Amino acid sequence: MKTTSPQTQLIHDAYQPPAGFAAFPTPIHHASTVLFKDVAAMRSGDWKDKSAYTYGLHGTPTTFTLEARLAAIEDGQFCLLAPSGLAAIAMVDFALLKSGDDVLLPDNVYNPNRELGRWLSADFGITARYYDPMIGAGIAQLMQPNTKLVWTEAPGSVSMEVPDLPAICKAAHAAGALVALDNTWSAGLALRGFEHGVDIIMQALTKYQSGGSDVLMGAVITRERALNDRLAMAHMRLGMGVSADDAYLVLRSLPTMQLRFAAHDAAARKVALWLKARPEIARVLHPAFADCPGHEHWKRDFTGAGGLFSVVFDARYSEEQTDRFVDSLALFGIGYSWGGANSLVMPYRVQAMRKDWKGAGVLVRFNIGLEEADDLIADLEQGLARL
Ligand SMILES: *Cc1c(COP(=O)(O)O)cnc(C)c1O
16 A cells, blocks of 8 residues: 555554445454465465464454555565564564674663663673764774664654764765664654665554553564565564564554644644743754754754653752652653553653763653643643652
């Protein structure tokens, strides 16, 4: 399916219902055991062939429909679903890295991805090194002959630096490495990763694609068959199945994703602007704001921002005070993740997560949900009064 508008792509798919049973939703196909019509069909089955069952673990028409739709949204060709965003990250690493290889990760990378890098380094004979997310073309100096993979995240989901993706891709490709992008923040809507040069796009569908704070799922999207085949081998060998019920929940949410994303975006900018004017807040880390590191890259490469941003409190406030602020909020749940209807807040000890973090104030991240922005602002105002 090829259409020009992402919003239309979110609604239409190529699923063909059985004759006489036409309706919009994709049915939920459950299967662990699958049946072959005869021995010859069983013997000729290829688990990579998505037009027929070979085993339930390799997918059903429900999961294949979701894969096709996600690939279309990213303007990719291939998609593999994983049981979580982190599992999708692991699929990429285990498919593309082996003993003796080197992987580069941004220093602001999603923390479980950093933890996976630590494990690869400790037990698998792979080196994982961390680079300044604002390094841009300077990453050329870090490339080694055994550097096979460069992870990027745009922006980093806690400290919000927006990298210079085209410059990083150019340098990585010149040195023979592949570039993977964690495109969760943009949901594949606000950043067209392949256009900027990345080879692999990973998304946590747990966020905007689900939209319900109730599903864990990830996706790995590519454009080249040979690369997809390497990823598919890891997907198969690691047993990465996804339930058809969960896939259905994501399919059900996709048509509204762009509308939700735009609503999160508008409300988040309103709340962030209000926070920026407050004397308690030293910095607002929102990629659409001029003082966010990498704002110029956001402006050049992105078409939107979604609901996630962070603030740094003025250094005169202790963690005890900012914890009190967080605890006092009534409309913000204290929770990780984002992309659901409910607003969330989370304080981070960035100094412990980052080797190059400068600044003393406490960082607090907000996910602005779909509530009325003025109600959220009123809640924040009463919270700030308790600092
Ligand atoms: C949530 C998230 C993930 C992981 O997704 P899970 O489904 O929770 O494992 C990966 N990267 C980013 C940037 C995320 O926000």
